Amino acid sequence: MSRKIFKNVIVIGQGYVGLPLSVNAAKSGYKVYGFDISNEKVEQLKKGHTDSPEIKKSDLLRMQKKGIIEFTSTIPKLNKQSIYVIAVPTPLDSNRKPDLSMLINACELVASVIEDNSLVVNESTSYIGTLRNLIKPTIDKLSSAKNIIYAVAPERIDPGNIKWDMKNTTRVIAGLDGIAGQVTVSFYSKFCNQIHIVSKPEVAEAAKLFENTFRQVNIALVNELSNIADSIGFSTHETIRAASTKPFGFMPFFPSIGVGGHCIPVDPSYLAFSAEAVGVEAKFINLANLTNSSMPKIIAERIKIFLDGNLSSKRIQIAGITYKPNISDIRESPALDLIHELKLLGASVSWYDPFVMKYNDQQSTELNSDIDLGLIVTPHDQIDFSIWKKTGVKVLDLSANSTNYGWTKFL
Ligand SMILES: NC(=O)c1ccc[n+]([C@@H]2O[C@H](COP(=O)([O-])OP(=O)(O)OC[C@H]3O[C@@H](n4cnc5c(N)ncnc54)[C@H](O)[C@@H]3O)[C@@H](O)[C@H]2O)c1
Numbered sequence: 359m360s361r362k363i364f365k366n367v368i369v370i371g372q373g374y375v376g377l378p379l380s381v382n383a384a385k386s387g388y389k390v391y392g393f394d395i396s397n398e399k400v401e402q403l404k405k406g407h408t409d410s411p412e413i414k415k416s417d418l419l420r421m422q423k424k425g426i427i428e429f430t431s432t433i434p435k436l437n438k439q440s441i442y443v444i445a446v447p448t449p450l451d452s453n454r455k456p457d458l459s460m461l462i463n464a465c466e467l468v469a470s471v472i473e474d475n476s477l478v479v480n481e482s483t484s485y486i487g488t489l490r491n492l493i494k495p496t497i498d499k500l501s502s503a504k505n506i507i508y509a510v511a512p513e514r515i516d517p518g519n520i521k522w523d524m525k526n527t528t529r530v531i532a533g534l535d536g537i538a539g540q541v542t543v544s545f546y547s548k549f550c551n552q553i554h555i556v557s558k559p560e561v562a563e564a565a566k567l568f569e570n571t572f573r574q575v576n577i578a579l580v581n582e583l584s585n586i587a588d589s590i591g592f593s594t595h596e597t598i599r600a601a602s603t604k605p606f607g608f609m610p611f612f613p614s615i616g617v618g619g620h621c622i623p624v625d626p627s628y629l630a631f632s633a634e635a636v637g638v639e640a641k642f643i644n645l646a647n648l649t650n651s652s653m654p655k656i657i658a659e660r661i662k663i664f665l666d667g668n669l670s671s672k673r674i675q676i677a678g679i680t681y682k683p684n685i686s687d688i689r690e691s692p693a694l695d696l697i698h699e700l701k702l703l704g705a706s707v708s709w710y711d712p713f714v715m716k717y718n719d720q721q722s723t724e725l726n727s728d729i730d731l732g733l734i735v736t737p738h739d740q741i742d743f744s745i746w747k748k749t750g751v752k753v754l755d756l757s758a759n760s761t762n763y764g765w766t767k768f769l
Contacts, residue, residue, distance in 0.1 A: 364477065364545065366440040368393055370464045372403060372429065374620075374687070375481055375513045376445030377410050381417065382524055384427040386548035388441075392429045395463075403429040409686050411518045433467045439475040441545060442468050444493070445513065447620065448482045449689075454627050454647075456485055458492065465493055469500035476506050477541055481513045483566055483625050486632040489559040490534060507538035510559045511546055512566035518684040528552040532562040567632070570625035571643060576611040577622070578646035581653055584613035588660060595767050614758035615735060616653040616692030618681025623650070623690045654692050657756065658699035660768070664754065665731060670704035673729040677743070678736025678757075679711045686713035693735045694718075712740050727751050 365388065369380045372394040380392040394400050402408070404422065406415035421427040428434075446464045451457040461482055468478060478497060480489050489510050497506060511531045516522060529550040533539030543553050556562050584594040594613050602610045617623045626647065630640035662669045681691040688694065693709075694717070700707050708723045715722055725732070725741070727749035734743075734755040746753050754768040 364439065364441045364541070365389055366391070366436055366438065367443065367545075368434060368436070368440055368468075369443045369445060370433070370468065371395075371444065371446035371460075371482075372399055373445065373447070374410055374517045375515055376443070377403070377408060377413060378515060378524055379443060379445060379481065379513070380427055381413055381421070382549040383545075384421050388426075388548075390427045391434045391436075392427060393433050393467075394429070394431060397431045400429045400431040411685055412520075412523060433471050435471040437473060439473055439477075441477045441479065442472060443479045443481055443511075444468070445481045448484050448624075448628070449620070450624055450627055456628055456631050458484065458488075461488070462492070462496060465496040466500060469497045472497065472501050472503045472506060474504045474506075476503065477538065477545075478506060478508050479542055479545075480508075480510045483512060483570075483621070483628065484563065485628045485635075486560050486563045486567070488563060494534065507533065507535065507541070508559075509533040509538045509542035510562045511542060512562055514566070514569070517687070518682065525549060526551055528554050530554045530556060530562045530565055532556045532559045534559060564629075564632075567625050567629040570621050571629050571646075573611075574617060574622050574626045574650065575642050575646040576609070577614065577617055578649035580611040580613050581616075581649055585656060593767065612758045614653070614692070615657050615696050615756050616650045618689070618691040618693070619687060620689050623647070650692075651695075654695035655699050657696060657768075658703055661700065661731070661733070661754070662703055664768075668704075669700065672705045672731065674700055674705045674707050674731045674733060675723070675725065675729045676707065676709040676733045676735050677711075677725060677741055678734070678738050679709050679717065680713055680736050680738075683736055683738050683757075684713075684740075688714060688717065691736075696733075696735065710741070711736070712738060 367383045367388045368391045369376045370393050372392045380390045384390040406418040444464045446460040448461055449457050480493055489508055494508050511529055514527050515524060529546050531542050531553055533542055539555060547553055587594045598610050598612060601608055626643045630643045633640040665672055679691060679693040680686060680688050697707050710725045711722050725745050727745055729751055732746050732751055732753040734757050737757050754766050756768050
């Protein structure tokens, strides 16, 4: 049987990365099995519920009814060659080193069902060499299937971004051999406008890590500038806007309370891990991690000075605690660290987030004016700030790129 004709796609992991892929592949004519180890997630998807802002409930229900997509918490055994796409989390462990337990588990599950001539594509972000040295050996060792081919196609999705989506964001692809590269390109070109093929998987893996490291380092640099600007007494935002008038050689980044989500605070540590494995010290990455992760403490101290040097029993309310606007993801959100730091300094902290009902036993509380200070951290579009505007409470805007509400841009 030719390995070039694939009709079935099994996507392992139905989160921010896996679900949009399942939907796009199903719309492109594949029969898709959206497999997730979480029974609860699968039950939600069957009802059309998802956290991915770009996926419509009506689409999910319609596609399931048509039978082009099926959600399941048991990895399907199809008895025919298929495409397996791995899209599971790759976090850091408590020592901030790669935790690939979910990726390894995904490989073991794939190995238990995969048939001859199938294609395995990894979309999960991981260290350089993961496809060649971990995914392929794990699956090949546990499966008796022959001629399995392997490729990487790192995902670049930015959940909630309405300008850049899976279709118009170029996809970088590499196969472990020529045929794997070809069939992977043929699959992705059904729903991605532009494909960029690179010579080997290590280049694609490194490019993914480097993109996010570039952001991590530049955000750290501008956060450092904001610390300098605060001590001297000028506006970082105004400075960046002025520097941005240079038409070449400059790209603006804006200060914030730190970095969050499953990518920017995590991926650079995967690159540092690759560096350390070959005896290279990733100095910039380590410094950027430290600079960004120090920001919540620094900001809490600055807020204390702003409130006359004393936060004891001061009532502070935070607007938005997810790591970026208009999504519900709180993974690695620096807002959570800021809450912790403010509480350590004695403040009484409440927060409002329409996407998060409860965190750490604390409930979201509607914005109110019975406070000493409001902090805009993650300005979701649906937050109505009129109560703060009407009552004239003190507000600081800490967000990186919000529209200007007319309040003090603090950073
Ligand atoms: N979220 C982003 O913006 C983004 C962007 C680009 C790349 N990535 C990368 O994509 C990967 C997935 O991230 P995500 O944000 O989609 O994660 P996510 O947490 O949103 O979703 C992952 C899903 O995988 C499921 N899962 C875990 N282990 C499994 C297993 N063994 N078998 C089947 N399902 C399993 C989880 O239940 C979860 O629903 C990560 O490597 C991440 O770094 C994420």
